[in-house]
């Protein structure tokens with residue numbers, strides 16, 4: 312018998328999120344059933360809840376930074392036992408057969424067969440969509456459940472499942488490390504993890520922020536330098552000097568000032584996914600310097616586990632504000648004002 316659990320949902324693109332009840336499947340042989348303790352609030356939740364990206368199906372239960380306790384496992388489950396800490400990120404399944412999936416890059420599934428944690432059709436419960444972590448419990452196939460070391464504070468570890476891996480993956484792919492100059496644009500949920508990881512990987516790390524009030528925090532989080540990106544003179548001092556810039560900004564903005572900061576063969580990776588397109592980057596800025604603009608999507612399962620293990624080894628977690636479930640609408644409004652220090656995490660005991 313599928314069970315019902317308490318949740319919070321968006322019912323249309325303009326109303327506040329509110330209480331809802333959803334159905335979760337009973338664990339099959341390879342499934343792990345999790346009681347959710349904490350769920351981070353990602354800007355993607357807001358984009359989706361408000362239909363800023365195409366395709367939201369209502370009611371929509373967001374949340375893909377899930378950490379909880381295993382309450383049941385299927386007969387074939389090997390990695391998890393009842394009582395273990397377990398985590399779920401942005402994906403709950405994929406085709407598992409294509410070249411990308413077999414390479415552990417499920418987020419780039421060649422068959423578009425990846426199943427997002429929320430707002431994807433749910434193959435197990437036909438006719439309904441997948442529902443995310445703004446809920447009391449979830450059932451996920453073992454291969455898409457991650458292990459989080461119990462030495463990490465569980466509430467502060469939850470946002471590693473999206474904000475963490477989304478910045479870790481491009482930093483690793485484009486070789487952030489000693490001798491490299493790396494910029495992180497935007498100090499929000501993703502950006503503050505980008506600063507922490509870039510610093511931990513040994514790169515010279517520069518934070519670009521629009522918020523003068525975040526300069527001290529930028530240094531505290533690990534930035535060697537902090538630049539107010541609206542200050543043209545301060546920007547000009549860094550001209551043609553960056554190997555890599557990871558841009559996490561959640562709104563449309565002019566990319567050219569950052570392109571001009573890349574050295575020859577430098578790359579700016581866009582991870583921010585705003586509702587409206589950026590104004591076109593200058594072709595000349597790209598040509599003169601053989602510079603690249605790239606994109607990057609979350610991370611695959613093996614790299615997400617690698618990131619979680621890296622965090623356990625280095626004692627890295629997110630800086631969070633713990634909120635009750637009924638404060639999520641207020642949290643969304645603060646996120647839109649760039650007023651997040653630096654990730655909201657919902658204490659799911661407030662839902663029960």
Ligand code: NAP
Pocket residue numbers: 352353354355356358473474477496497498499500501502519520521522525559560561562563564581582583584585607608609646647649650651653
């Ligand atoms: P967030 O916590 O709201 O942080 C975004 C930051 O961007 C803000 O704190 C602010 O930093 C800066 N910013 C906001 N509006 C700006 C503007 N108009 N101009 C310049 N800077 C601005 O959001 P998040 O959760 O980190 O997510 C960031 C973006 O990444 C979202 O679009 C989200 O959907 C996307 N995302 C993508 C992936 C992926 O796989 N690629 C995964 C997760 C999220 P300052 O105050 O420092 O300027």
Ligand code: ZN
Pocket residue numbers: 353354355356375401473474
């Ligand atoms: Zn996210």
Ligand code: ZN
Pocket residue numbers: 405406407408409410411412413417419420421422423424425
């Ligand atoms: Zn695939």
